[in-house]
Amino acid sequence: MSKPDISNAEFDVLDVLWERNPASASDVVQTLSSHKEWHEKTIKTLLSRLVKKGVIGFEKQQRQYLYYPLIAREDYTAQEAESFVGKLFKGKITPLVAGFATQKTLSKDDVNELKALIAQWEEDND
Amino acid sequence: MSKPDISNAEFDVLDVLWERNPASASDVVQTLSSHKEWHEKTIKTLLSRLVKKGVIGFEKQQRQYLYYPLIAREDYTAQEAESFVGKLFKGKITPLVAGFATQKTLSKDDVNELKALIAQWEEDND
DNA sequence: AAACATCGATTACAAGTGTAATCTTAAATG
DNA sequence: CATTTAAGATTACACTTGTAATCGATGTTT
Structure with missing residues (x-):
């Protein structure tokens, strides 16, 4: 069960969920609208991909879903930091x-x- | 003139050139053979892509090329570090x-x- | 109830990536 | 000199990523 890769665009979506959790797709869209030029459809796609990758989960709330992260930001950043530093600075x-x-x-x-x-x-x- | 993206596989090749410069394709193949399972053709492809991206250059040495980096490791790592820390830790x-x-x-x-x-x-x- | 809006699901499609195989040409070898 | 080898160039091909549009179903509005 190797950690799934999270793309840059996916990360931005996930980052919103780390801030505000749980959140509906439109919550995410609204939050991102301030600093990203993404179409709503794009963000929905990214949410789906994160779900498929097992990075986030959701609960059906009537017709909408409420999404939430399945991994902690600290864990993710710790792993990324380790591999980044490992790659570029021999781990130091x-x-x-x-x-x-x-x-x-x-x-x-x-x-x-x-x-x-x-x-x-x-x-x-x- | 935005910095070209260097993929992970490309980075490993470039990293060899930062260590040993200039180097022929087969030098790189040999160096990488110790810790990578890559086919020679794969490495040649990566070298070509790095050339196309303007990340490395070469001189014809008879029939072989001698490759060398066009960017300094320190510059690359500095940029990457900044964007990495910017992304994951708000720049701190x-x-x-x-x-x-x-x-x-x-x-x-x-x-x-x-x-x-x-x-x-x-x-x-x- | 009929029309419309909106949700997530499915499909799209080009560019980048990992991972080579094939092609072309020139050098090495018999 | 003819043939095999080997270098880089070109082509391949599936998967990921960015960036949506379309589809089918279900709420909402008139």
């Missing part, structure tokens, strides 16, 4: 962080959060 | 690092490197 996050550090995409707040993370890690692993 | 690396921290994929060495990175960052941005 530090080069990734280093890239962000030099690329100027790191703020003082980010750095403080990182420090807190490290402090926590050290407390736990000692 | 800290949640990614946090995931690694709790997921146990973080070693003492990693933490030390992170600390060094932070120290360096603080020195630079002050």
